[in-house]
Amino acid sequence: MIYAYKVVSVAGFTIGVFWTGLFAWLHLWPLAFAEVLFALLGLTGWMLTRAGRLTGAILVCEFGFLAFAVGFCATFDIPTEVSPRVSHLYLPSLAILGYINYMRQRSRVHLVFVVACLATFVAFSSAHLALPFASPIPEEMRGIGTWINATVATLLCCGSIYVMQREFARQQGMVQDLRTALRNQQLELFYQPQVGADGKLLGAEALLRWKHPEHGTISPAAFIPVAEEAGLMPELGSWVLKSACRTLASWRDEPSLASLTLAINVSASQFMLDGFERTVLDAINQNGIDARKLKLELTESVVISGLEPVIGKMTAIRAAGVGFALDDFGTGYSSLSYLRRLPLDQLKVDRSFVQECLDEGRGASLIRSIIQIGLDLDLRVLAEGVENDDQFAFLREAGCAEFQGYLFGRPVPLAVFERQARASAVAAEAG
Known part of the structure; x- marks a missing residue:
């Protein structure tokens, strides 16, 4: 995807520079100015992609190029009896890229973009649409422009189809690799500390990692969406549950670890399986653990x-x-009515709110309100994503009692976490 958006951005910049120079040489300044904007869109998309900000590059390339294509078609690229309109031919390529992004992340924004591209393509292909103040490209310029734009648009469409095929092949390959990982013990739980307001270790959250034999450790952000799409989440979740219960069983007889809780994530598809309750209780009973330690x-x-x-x-x-x-409270379908009815013990404040808690105004007020909601409902409130002492101090003052984030420790393998927990227990005993 990064490569695809680099290509799209470079192509946009190159096309924009070429036409800017040509229109400027012919003193067609409105057209030259329009092409400068096109080149700037391409340059911005390339810079964002190169900086690793793929989301920003996607937004620039998608909506920026769509807006330009619509504006250019309605203002300059007006069809005549001799020359057809061609700028709208770029819209199918944008629609394909938008669809790829929609498959990666089922967002309504991407879906709206795809529909908008296809709808405007059909509209410009079927009707003589133009703004009242349109300034058509001179007829003597349209001949060469028609051939160049039609050729480039066709090449971009072919390239977009190739990227889509590669993306689907990548996902299918990852699904097969995930099935192999489950069979060959390539999955591992990492543990991130959760602490109290005094900094004392209370437990950990178990986070899934994939030890790929060729690509090294893979973050769940890269493979969980693919696993959800392929229906593998119940199988992955069952592995996590059993592994977590085995970990708690190994902590049971060690004083420095026995009091710790362990939290695991449960997907919607796993939770709604028939017999999920029985699966959890069986895992607890088979390992002989204190169920109160599992979250x-x-x-x-x-x-x-x-x-x-x-x-x-x-x-x-x-x-x-x-x-x-x-x-992730506050990022989805938050409703006080269901929050009141669900038998919850803890509310986790999403890291996006924590990152803004030091901002004067809405950021600070919002997170105070979220914490107060949890306290009013008699829930323990945990803030995740705490990265510095200022955030920690603010959240404690706001009433938050439990914390998780890089300030207290990154996710680490089990042996490393246990070593840190023992050291923490020794330090606590020493005062």
């Missing part, structure tokens, strides 16, 4: 499946002592 973190997307079934499952599991936390 299941649910996202707000779980509630979409239906509030009553969710409450029923949570109540059955919570009766055994397992705790529930609502993860």
Whole structure:
């Protein structure tokens, strides 16, 4: 995807510079100015992609080029009896790139973009659309421009189709590799500390990592969306649950570890499986662990499946002592009515709010309100993504009692986390 957007950006910049020079030489200044904007769009997209800001590059390339194509078609590229309109031929390529992004991240923004590209392509192909103040390109310029733009647009369309095929092949390959990873023990849990207001270690969140034999450790951000699309999340989630219970069993008889809790993430597809309650309770009983040490973190997307079934499952599991936390609160379908009814123990404040907590005004007020909501509902509030002492101090003052983030430790393998936990226990005993 990065390579594709670099190509699109460079192509846009090159085309814009070429036409800017040609129109300027012919003293067609409105057209030259328009092409300067096109070149700047391409340059901005390339710089953002090169800086690793793919999301920003996507927004610039998609909506920037779409707006330019629509404006140019309606203002300058007006069809005549001799020459057809050609600038709209770039829209299918943009639609294909938008669809690829939609498959990567099922966002309404990408879907709206794809529909907008196709709709405007059909409109400009079927009707003589033009603005009242349109200034058509001189007829003597249209001949060469028609051939050049039609050729480049066709090449970009072919390139977009190739990128789409590569993206689908990559996803299918990753699915097969994930199935192999489950069979060959390539998955591993990393552990990130969770601490109290006094900095004392309370437990950890178990985060899934994939130890790929060729690509090294892969973050879940890269493979979880593919696993969800392929229906592998229940299988991955079951592996995480069993591994976490085995970890808690190994901590049971060691004083410095026995008091720690362990949180794991549960996907909506895994939670709504028939018999999920039985699966959790069986894992607890088979490993002989204290169920109160296990915490299941649910996202707000779980509630979409239906509030009553969710409450029923949570109540059955919570009766055994397992705790529930609502993860990423405030980023999805937040509703005080369901928050009041769900049998929760903890509310996790999303890191995006924590990053803005030191901003004067809305950022600080919003996170104070979120924390107060949790406290009013008698829930323990944990802030994730805490990265510095100023954030830690602000959140403590606002009433937050539990914390997670790089300030207290990054996700690490089990052996490293246990070594750190033992050291923390020794330091606490020494005062």
